[in-house]
Amino acid sequence: MKQQTAYDIDEVAARYVAEMDGEQWTSAQEDGLQRWLARDPRHPGALLRAQAAWMALDIPRPSANVQTEQEKPALWLNRRTVLAGGSTAIAASIAGGIMLLGGTGYSTSVGEIRRVPLADGSIVVINTASAIDVKLRDAARNISIERGEAWFQVAKDQQRPFIVAAGRARIRAVGTAFSVRRHSSKTEVMVTEGIVEIWANGAEGQRIQLKAGSRGFIADDAAMQQVPVAPSAIDRTLAWRNGKIDLSGARLDAAAAEFNRYNQRIVVIADPAIAVEQLDGVFRTDDPEGFAQSVHVTLGVPVDLSNSAQIRIGEPGQ
Amino acid sequence: MAAWVTEHVIPHERPVRIWLARHASQEDVDDLIQESYSRLAALDSVDHIDRADAYFFSIARNLLVRRLRRSKIVPIEAIAEIDAFQDDMRPSPEREAGSRLEYRRILALIDGLPERRRRIVRMRKLDGYSQREIAKELGVTESIVENEVFRGVQAVLRAWREGETQAEQKLAVIDDRKRQS
Numbered sequence: 001m002k003q004q005t006a007y008d009i010d011e012v013a014a015r016y017v018a019e020m021d022g023e024q025w026t027s028a029q030e031d032g033l034q035r036w037l038a039r040d041p042r043h044p045g046a047l048l049r050a051q052a053a054w055m056a057l058d059i060p061r062p063s064a065n066v067q068t069e070q071e072k073p074a075l076w077l078n079r080r081t082v083l084a085g086g087s088t089a090i091a092a093s094i095a096g097g098i099m100l101l102g103g104t105g106y107s108t109s110v111g112e113i114r115r116v117p118l119a120d121g122s123i124v125v126i127n128t129a130s131a132i133d134v135k136l137r138d139a140a141r142n143i144s145i146e147r148g149e150a151w152f153q154v155a156k157d158q159q160r161p162f163i164v165a166a167g168r169a170r171i172r173a174v175g176t177a178f179s180v181r182r183h184s185s186k187t188e189v190m191v192t193e194g195i196v197e198i199w200a201n202g203a204e205g206q207r208i209q210l211k212a213g214s215r216g217f218i219a220d221d222a223a224m225q226q227v228p229v230a231p232s233a234i235d236r237t238l239a240w241r242n243g244k245i246d247l248s249g250a251r252l253d254a255a256a257a258e259f260n261r262y263n264q265r266i267v268v269i270a271d272p273a274i275a276v277e278q279l280d281g282v283f284r285t286d287d288p289e290g291f292a293q294s295v296h297v298t299l300g301v302p303v304d305l306s307n308s309a310q311i312r313i314g315e316p317g318q
Numbered sequence: 319m320a321a322w323v324t325e326h327v328i329p330h331e332r333p334v335r336i337w338l339a340r341h342a343s344q345e346d347v348d349d350l351i352q353e354s355y356s357r358l359a360a361l362d363s364v365d366h367i368d369r370a371d372a373y374f375f376s377i378a379r380n381l382l383v384r385r386l387r388r389s390k391i392v393p394i395e396a397i398a399e400i401d402a403f404q405d406d407m408r409p410s411p412e413r414e415a416g417s418r419l420e421y422r423r424i425l426a427l428i429d430g431l432p433e434r435r436r437r438i439v440r441m442r443k444l445d446g447y448s449q450r451e452i453a454k455e456l457g458v459t460e461s462i463v464e465n466e467v468f469r470g471v472q473a474v475l476r477a478w479r480e481g482e483t484q485a486e487q488k489l490a491v492i493d494d495r496k497r498q499s
Contacts, residue, residue: 006348010475018468021442022449022460045355051320052328053474054467056424057443105446112448119321121363157365 009042013050021054023112103135108148111262111286113243121155122162125241127181128262128285136160149181151192151241165201169218172197178210179238186219190234198224243285249278252295256313259288264309267292271314274301323358326370331478334378341382341400350385354378379403427477431470438466 016033019025037043106126108114114126119136126132130148135141138160143152145166154162154173164171164180169187171180176194180187189198191210199207200222208224210216213234217225239246245262247255253275256267262285269275277299283291292311296303304312331351338347354377358364367373383401428439434456441447441455449467453460 005345006352009352011472014471014475015468017471018464021467022464024460041356042349042352043356044359045352045357048320048323048355048359049328049352050471050475052324053478054471055320055324056328056474057428057439057470107446109448109451119319155363 004040006042006046009040009046010050012036013043013046014053016047017050017054103133103142103144105131105133107131110264113240113285118155120157120160123153125151127151127240145180145182145187147182149179149240151177151179151238153177153193167218168201168220168222170199170201172199176212186217189216189218190214190229190237191216192234192238200224239282240285245283245285245291247279247281247283249280251275252277252279252299252313255279255291259283259285259291262286263288265311266309267311267313269314270312271301274299274314319359319361319364322364322370323355327355327358327374328478330371330374334375337375338378338382341386346385350378350381353381357381424474424477427473431473435466435469435473438463439470442467 016036019029033047037047106114106116106124108126108128108130110129112128116124116126118124118134118141120141122141124132124134124143127149130150131146132148132150133144133146135143141157141160141162143150143162143164145164152162152164152173154176162173164173166180166182166187169180169182169189171178171189173194173196176196177192178194178196179190179192181190189196189210191212191214193212195212196210197207198210198216198218200218203222206222206224208216208226210226213229213231215227215229215234217227219225233248236246236248240262245255245258247258250258253269256269260266265288267288279295279298281291281294283294288311289305292303292305292313295301295313301314303314334354335347335351338350342350354374357377358374364370379400383397386397386400428436428443430436431439437456438452441452442449447455449460449463453463456463
């Protein structure tokens with residue numbers, strides 16, 4: 001083991017960082033990484049240093065175009081960064097003042113699901129076609145959901161509340177896990193662990209506490225609603241964190257809409273009569289074809305896969 | 319954690335390396351530095367660390383002392399002296415300049431990369447494209463993009479190393495002058 005030089009180790013660490021930075025990071029790679037980390041006391045340090053090296057390049061350029069950088073914060077797309085015993089952070093403040101003003105933006109394209117460990121130890125999993133902004137400050141941790149959905153596992157820090165803003169909705173947590181999805185005129189909150197507090201911006205006097213296993217809605221007109229749900233239903237709704245869509249008695253039209261969140265090739269229910277049919281099953285978010293095949297088999301309706309832009313299920317007027 | 323390391327530890331890595339190099343071989347210094355980072359990686363939180371530079375230095379010093387004790391080549395008094403050494407890590411204008419210098423060097427480093435690598439690192443880091451999007455944009459495979467990212471990370475690691483060697487040479491020159499005078 002000693003014949004392995006620091007340089008050799010750096011090379012392996014740099015390779016891992018490049019792989020983690022990409023789109024594909026499999027559990028087999030994760031296992032390989034964990035084994036490698038455990039093999040030599042120098043390995044975790046080399047990985048941390050290589051991650052810091054890659055992150056050092058994130059610093060915005062301090063020149064005439066600082067202004068434009070500020071208006072359009074760089075997107076940091078670190079896929080998945082893992083360290084022994086904990087998560088790794090993305091810089092929100094490497095460059096000092098400049099970045100502190102703007103926060104750090106992360107976005108996902110259609111079909112992409114991204115896991116982002118934050119500097120405070122919290123983890124954000126960002127769902128398809130979403131954009132969020134992260135500002136970690138001494139007084140508070142502020143996250144803004146510009147569009148889409150994200151799930152948060154919040155690291156405990158009594159001194160710095162973790163506040164998510166989505167439209168008018170505000171969600172405050174101390175140490176807990178929950179998801180926030182921004183719809184066109186309301187925001188949906190689901191709590192998987194602990195308790196969060198929700199309110200509407202401008203109506204701070206009215207707050208609702210949501211416990212694990214409940215779902216809340218905050219409408220743009222500040223109306224709030226709390227709906228109890230079974231924990232299993234929450235797990236199913238959040239199956240996207242593992243790249244899955246879990247349909248359990250979902251209506252066909254709702255299922256199609258769900259697939260359409262993740263794919264360019266959209267699912268069209270051509271026959272309104274079958275839209276209310278219910279379906280069960282777990283599918284990959286990027287597999288609308290598999291979903292269509294399954295509908296074809298279970299409901300016995302025609303499926304047209306000939307068009308690469310869409311998948312038509314059922315024929316109208318049949 | 320990595321963000322904290324980038325911001326608070328990396329700028330101080332070089333002085334720690336230089337100090338270690340007075341007592342250990344180059345290979346040992348590399349090992350000690352990696353092991354010191356491993357200690358940081360094992361921390362659950364860095365909230366309790368007030369002065370990252372001093373903290374990092376004391377980790378490295380402890381590891382050095384352990385190694386010297388095990389080797390039994392260095393006299394015990396010398397080890398005791400190393401153990402008691404307190405680096406003056408107070409913020410100074412030089413130190414401030416030092417951390418900013420790192421930053422400028424990073425920018426110069428990106429500019430100094432070969433054409434395709436520079437382009438890919440820029441797209442990834444400054445324009446926010448994903449590796450897949452870069453591959454599509456440039457009409458190359460994702461593994462080519464990943465490989466350029468890998469070379470990019472290596473380039474930074476190498477620059478940090480070489481910077482340290484240069485600083486060491488400068489220090490050696492100063493020592494020589496002192497000896498001559």
